[in-house]
Structure formats: C-alpha cells, structure tokens
Amino acid sequence: MNLKQPSQLPLSFGQTELFSFEHFVAGGNAEIIKRLLFCAAGSEPETLFLWGRPGAGKSHLLQALCTASAENERASVYLPLAENRKFTPQLLEGLEALSIVCLDDVDRIAGDEYWEHAVFNLFNRVREEHHTLVLSARAAPKSIRFSLADLASRMNWGLIYQLQDLDDAGKLEVLQQKARARRFELPEEVGNYLIRRLPRDMHALCQFLDRLDQASLVAKRKLTIPFVKEIMTQ
C-alpha cells in the first residue's frame, strides 16, 4: 500500500478461521480424518501422532477434533506447545480427566527436561484413564530428539500418520475457502498465480492471502493478477 496517499483503515471482521473437518481439504489424508472422527465419537481410546511439514494442517485437524468432540459432548483441550514459553508444565495437570487431549507441536518441548517429564506423566495418566491423546509435530517421533527415552518410546506406541501435502488443486481449494471466510472471492487464475510464485507451504500462502485481503480493502481494488503483482513487489 502507498503510505503517501491517505488510506482507509480496514475494519476487522473478527472470526475468519473455521477449524472443522468440513473446512479441511482432505487430499491424501482421508484415513486420518476418518480416524479422528472415530476419536471424536469416542469409539475407543487412542493415541495418535500426526506429523507433517509446517502448513500441512496439523493444528487445523487437532482443533477440528476439539470441535467435533464437543458436538459429541466429550470434553477436550487443545494445547499449542510451540507457545510453551508462555506457560508452565503445570498446565498439563489434571488434563487426563478430559476425554480428548490434543498437544500440538510436541517437538518443540524436546530437550526441555521439565516439559518432557510433564508430557510423559500426562501420557501415562491419559492411558490410565482410557482417554484419547492426539499429538502433532513437524517430524516423525523417531526423528525427534527427546532426552527422555521413556517419552520417546511412548510416542511410537500409537498410530503414527504422516500428513500428506496437498496438490496444487487442493491448495487452491483451501485458498478459495479461506478467501470466502474473509468475504471475498479469489479468482482461480489469481489463486494459481499465487501458488506458482510464492513459497508453497500453506502458512506462507495464507499469510499472503491476509495481506491481499487488507490491501484490496484499502485500495478498493478487485483481486486481479496485476494487483497481486503490485502487492508482491512491495
């Protein structure tokens, strides 16, 4: 945006993210979604470990599981361990009482003695209660350097799934869906243009989508390839 010209501050529309299974473009991950739906319905206690590249949809799926569990009247919690510096391991106390515990980015606490112990203890307590634990990380459990061998071996216990990256059509679908949630239309050719020119992980694409949204509101222009080019060069 050109700061020299008077510009209009865009209004915030509040909630735009919809973390549900319906809003997840499955691609090659249908089996994982089916398994998570089983978990939400409480068919049997489970330990699940999802891993994949940043932007593969781990956080989305874990939060979708929380939403679906609530629909089945099952208590759950979602903890982003990437933000562990904001919390203390005491945050994990008593969580085994909930039917479903989701720990996102569990690789981020690897090497931290206190957190590893806390996750290890939570793992044992959740199993004792016959509840479900769903973990996610950027790498497979075997590749994460946990210092507590007891924790590392437990991570390999349950079902381990690698989240498959979406193909370009899938990525376009996600971008268009996110655009609609922000109440604008992303034309197909513009979407494809973004996918071809930006880093291909979904985080980067979605961040740029946010930028585009703001910029088009301020500039009051439609999303066209020339406009996108202009924003990209800024």
Add this chain to the structure above:
Amino acid sequence: MSISLWNRCLEKLETEIPPQQFNTWIRPLHAIEEGNTIKLLAPNRFVLDWVEDKYINDISKLLVKLSDKKNISLNICIGSSNKAASPEKVPSKIAKTEASSSLVPAFQTNNSKENKKNRYSVATRLNKDYTFDTLVEGKSNQLAKAAAIQVVESPGTSYNPLFVCGGVGLGKTHLMHAIGNHILKKHPDSCVVYLHSERFVADMVKALQHNTINEFKRFYRSVDVLLIDDIQFFAGKDRSQEEFFHTFNALLEGDHQIVLTCDRYPKEVSGVEERLKSRFGWGLTVAIDPPELETRVAILKCKAALENIDLPDDVAFLVGKRFQSNVRELEGALRRIIAYSNFTGRPVTLEFAREALKDLLALQEKMVTIENIKKTVADYFKLRVVDLNSKRRNRSLARPRQIAMALSKNLTNHSLPEIGDAFGGRDHTTVLHACRKIDELCKTEPRIKEDYTNLYRILTT
C-alpha cells in the same frame, strides 16, 4: 429440551474468542448449573488463573445478558466432571476454591468394609488387559516371568522385593500389572496398588499441601502389594525417597510384596540414596532384554489375535524384522496395519502391509544410510571410516567392516554390489561372505552378537 445457559454462552464465546484460545482455555472448562449459580471447573490452577485473568469478566457479562435472571452468580474452581466439585454453597461473587482434583489420590481414609472395596477399585490402577495370558514369553523375558509367577504363588515371601530392570518398552509394566491382576484375582480382598514413581511423588506433594501426609503414610504402609514403576524417576527427590524408604521397610517387615521396575540395575541408579539402592537388591533382580525376532513375531500375532485379526506369518515377520527397538514400536506398526485394513476394507497381506507401513518404512530407510552405518560402526569400534573402506584385512578391521556390511544389508534396500562399492569398491561376494560370517558368529560368539545388537539398536532408535 432447552439449551443450557452455559451452552448458549459457549456458542457466543466461540464467535468472539479466537478459536485457538477458545480451544485451549474455554473448551476444557466444565460447567455445573444449579439455579442461579454456575460453577466452572478448570482442570488445573494454571487454566483457572488464566481464565480468571483474561475471560471471566466477559463470561460473567455474557451470562447475565443471555439469562433472563438478574442475579447470576459465577464461580470457578479446580475440578473435573467425573469428580464433581464439593456441593457447598459458594458466595455470590467470583470465588476461587480448590475442589476435588481429578487426580484422585490413591489413598483414602475411610475404613468401612463397603468403602474399602470401593477404595480398591479407585486405587489399584491396574490395567486389566495386562495379564500373564497376554504376556508373550521368549528368551528375553523368561526369567523375569518365572520370577513373577513365583511371586504370585506366594506373595511377600518368595522374592521380596522383586526388582525388574530393562530398557524402555520391553514389557516391565505389563509384567507388573500381570502380577497385580493375578494376586487380586486369587485374593480379591487384598489391597494391590500400582503406580508410577512420579505419581507417588505427586500424591505425596499433594498430601503435604492438604495436610493429609499421615493418611498418605498410613495408606501406603498398609497395602498388601505395592507395585512401583520406573523407580529411576525417584532420582534427586530426597523427600520422596525418605518416605518411600520408610514405606518400603514397613511393607517388607510385614511380609507385604513389593515389585519395582527400573531402566537399569539397582546399583546403577543415580541420584538415589545408597540405603535404598541396597534394599532394592535384597530380593531378586531380574532383567528383561529386547525380544528376539521369534518373540517379536509371537508378540505381534498375540496382539493381533486380541484384536480379532489373523495376522499372516509373512506379515508378522516383515514387521518383526523391521521394527526391532521395542514392543511399543511393534505395536504402533501393527495398529497402523489394522487401521489401514479397517479403512480400506482390504485383507492383510504382505503387499498390503508394505503399503500400510510405507511412510514408517520410508522413514527408517531415510534415516539409515550406508554412510550413517559406516560412521556409527567406526565410532563404536573407535576406528575411522577410511579404515572400513581400506584394503587392510587384519582382524581388528575386518570384523567391524563385516558387521557394517551385514548391517547395511539388513537395514537398507541397497543391493549387494552397491554395498560392496560403498566399502572401498569390494566385490558383492565379499559382502555376501561378510553377512554369512556375522550371522554365524552371532550364534557362536556372544561378544559379536552383543556388538551387532547394540549397533542395530543404535541405528534403529
């Protein structure tokens, strides 16, 4: 049925709070609505403080707005739905009280017979699935199982304490639960308690906080069978060790059975007082080793049978060969095959199993390369990688080189000529000879077998 006030409040909150925050802080809350009072139960103090600090005012306002009543009172305390908070009336302003925690302490003080029974059901923490019937016996755990059977035949008198040591995921906990379940089956009125050592510590800390340390002591010193898992976690926790020492003595004096597990031998546990270590060794110490291939296959078949799956032998061997480090990993791979079969509706065949496990197998292959094997073997024998590639053939180099070749054959998908090339341009028959030689030596020379097994584990875990 009308939607409860709290549920309506949740619906509104979901649209106002960013989803991640909602899922982290609001979702785990459990609400109890009684007339004009809503009591929120938070799973722990951290969540409670966070909610109080950031959300409670908004929740309070929202509840008043959504309700047709003027005087809604809102309280928040620590507790959970299955252990509801104490029903005492609370003041109308926001009150912070610590109600019952979801961590039900294993000890409770009521001694009436009726309650004693209930107490066991709460306190034993035994997993009913872990029995001797489901424990697959092999060379690696034969001795430990025999000792455990002795213990259940005459608890408190044969081996006390029974100290089971071994690496992670080899079945120590299973054996311990099997002992507990068996004794409880034979003596339904006995008090058998299983707990992880960290739970013992946590319960003790709680007892100290709540001034119930005397009940805690009395309880643990009176159980008939005490099963404590992973005692290496007592390291550095002096006060817990002190208490455990006294508990230990009291139980031993009364001929009550104690079973302990640890990841190493008693003498090797660091951070634990000498007097405790020496007591750990008073009874019998038995080790559990990693299961050998045949046992791994038997474990897989047994676990599959428990899930009503008939696992073909070739599939069991594939999994058993590829996942060697511990039983948890084996179980994880088996679960993956079963889940994939449920998902696709296809029967389990060798080809199907390879497909189901493709990402797990690919991961292994990606991690284990010939270069990696050479480096690991060289480090292990304190050699240089160039020595392994060299033409020199003295024994001190030839054996490690042969081990490295055998590992390359068993852990990667490279062909024999490729492996030969990677070891200084050797012929594929040299590789074949090396593999056969190591195979043979593993059967006759324990040292070689140990070196090979150690390296295998280092490379696959």
